[in-house]
Amino acid sequence: QVQLVESGGGLVQAGGSLRLSCAASGSIFSINVMGWYRQAPGKQRELVAHSASGGSTNYADSVKGRFTISRDNAKKTVYLQMNSLKPEDTAVYYCNAAVITTAWRPYNAWGQGTQVTVSS
Numbered sequence: 001q002v003q004l005v006e007s008g009g010g011l012v013q014a015g016g017s018l019r020l021s022c023a024a025s026g027s028i029f030s031i032n033v034m035g036w037y038r039q040a041p042g043k044q045r046e047l048v049a050h051s052a053s054g055g056s057t058n059y060a061d062s063v064k065g066r067f068t069i070s071r072d073n074a075k076k077t078v079y080l081q082m083n084s085l086k087p088e089d090t091a092v093y094y095c096n097a098a099v100i101t102t103a104w105r106p107y108n109a110w111g112q113g114t115q116v117t118v119s120s
Contacts, residue, residue, distance in 0.1 A: 002026040002109040004095045009114030012085055016118070020080040022095030022111055033098040034071060034078035038091035038116075048093070049080060062088070085118045092116075 008020040024031060035050025049059045049069040057069055068081040078095065095111035 002028055002097070002099055002101065002107055004097055004109050004111035006093070006095050006111040006114040009093060009116045011117045011119065013119050014085060014087055016085050017081070017083045018085065018116060020082065020093060020095075020114060020116075022078045022097075024076040024078075024097050024099065024109070027102040028076065029100045029102050029104070031073070031076060031097055031099045033096075035096050036069065036078070036080045037094045037096055038089075039094070039113075040088075040091040043091075045094070050096070051078065082116070085116075087118045087120050090116060090118050 003026050004022050004024050006022045008018055012018055033050055033052050036048040037045050038048050039045040048063055049067055051057045051069045051071050066084045070079045092113040093116050094113045097109045099107050101107050
C-alpha cells in the first residue's frame with residue numbers, strides 16, 4: 001500500500017504564506033510525478049502544480065509567480081510554497097503521486113487533503 005500524508009494547511013490572511021508538505025510512504029519503488037490539486041467549495045478539482053522525476057514542473061495560471069513546487073526525493077516528499085495568498089486560493093489541497101510500487105505496478109495515490117483558508 002502507498003500512503004500520502006499532508007501537512008501545513010491552515011488559516012492565513014491575504015498576502016501571507018504557507019508551506020504544504022506531502023510525504024509518501026509504503027511499498028514504493030520509485031515516484032514518477034508528485035503534484036498538488038485543490039478543490040474550492042462549489043468548484044471542480046483543479047491542478048495547482050506538479051513535478052516530474054526529470055525535473056519539469058508546471059503550474060496553473062492562477063498561481064504562477066506565487067507558488068513553487070519542489071521535491072526532496074530522498075525523503076519522498078513534495079512541497080508547495082505558497083506566497084502572496086489570496087482569498088480565492090481557499091480550498092482543500094490534495095497531494096497526488098504517480099508511483100511504481102515494489103510489486104512493479106503503477107499506482108496513483110492521493111492524500112486525505114488539507115484545508116487552506118485565506119481571509120480578506
